[in-house]
Amino acid sequence: MQQAENGGEEEATVDVQFTDLPNALIACKVPEDLFNEGSLKASFEALFRSFDPEVQFQYFRSFRRVRISFSDALAAAEARLRLHKTDFNGKEMRLYFAQSVHIGIGWEQSQDATPVINYDLLCAISKLGPGDKYELHTATPTTPSVVVHVCEDERGDSSAPDDSDQDDKPRPSRPKIIQTRRPDYSPGVKQ
Structure with a gap:
């Protein structure tokens, strides 16, 4: 703050930055x-x-x-x-x-994490035959177990092409996994 005297009276002037x-x-x-x-x-x-x-x-x-x-x-x-x-x-x-908001300065999108592929699980599932099962997660007192079952094929045909050209003995055919049927619709609360 600067002060100046004019005829005995003090006058105050304020130096303000209007750019702020x-x-x-x-x-x-x-x-x-x-x-x-x-x-x-x-x-x-x-x-x-x-x-x-x-x-x-x-x-x-x-x-x-x-x-x-x-x-x-x-x-x-x-x-x-x-x-x-x-x-x-x-x-x-x-x-x-009005307050000015600066958005996006220095912001970069984070990179997505690399997906985790459990090769042990893939290997175990590929070796399963009809009727076999593989336990992914063992049950605890508070959680159920998670088990993968390969369903029996009712018709006996394979869902995957036979890739046994290089083996002398044929591999067992893989059963087709049938999609679970949606439950019947029952109307809820009427509006």
């Missing part, structure tokens, strides 16, 4: 008619155009707010100083500085 201030205001609790009537909207915008002819408006009807963006922070500060808590169409107009 936001260049937008938010008008809160504006009259509902502002969103419907063109003439009311024009008179509202005229209040702010006197501070900056290039001012821009964004209307948020559901929040009953208007964002007023000025070309510089000095015009926004002056408009707030003169118009905050003034009457507009029978309502007290409240103006607040």
Whole structure:
């Protein structure tokens, strides 16, 4: 703060950096008619155009707010100083500085983890024959066991092509896994 003397009186001047201030205001609790009537909207915008002819408006009807963006922070500060808590169409107009949010600076999407392939499980399942089972997880007092069963084939045909060309003895045919039938639909609560 700098001080100067003029004829015995002290006058204080403040050195403010207006580049640190936001260049937008938010008008809160504006009259509902502002969103419907063109003439009311024009008179509202005229209040702010006197501070900056290039001012821009964004209307948020559901929040009953208007964002007023000025070309510089000095015009926004002056408009707030003169118009905050003034009457507009029978309502007290409240103006607040809009905070700027910077999203995405330095942000990078994380890399997806490499999927875990359990080769022991794949090997055990590939060796299962019809009617065999493989226990994935042993039961505990609080959890059930998880067991893979290979179903018997009712028709006797194979679901996979026979890849026994290189072996002298044929491999047992693999049964086809039949999809579990969806339970019958029973209507719940009627609306």
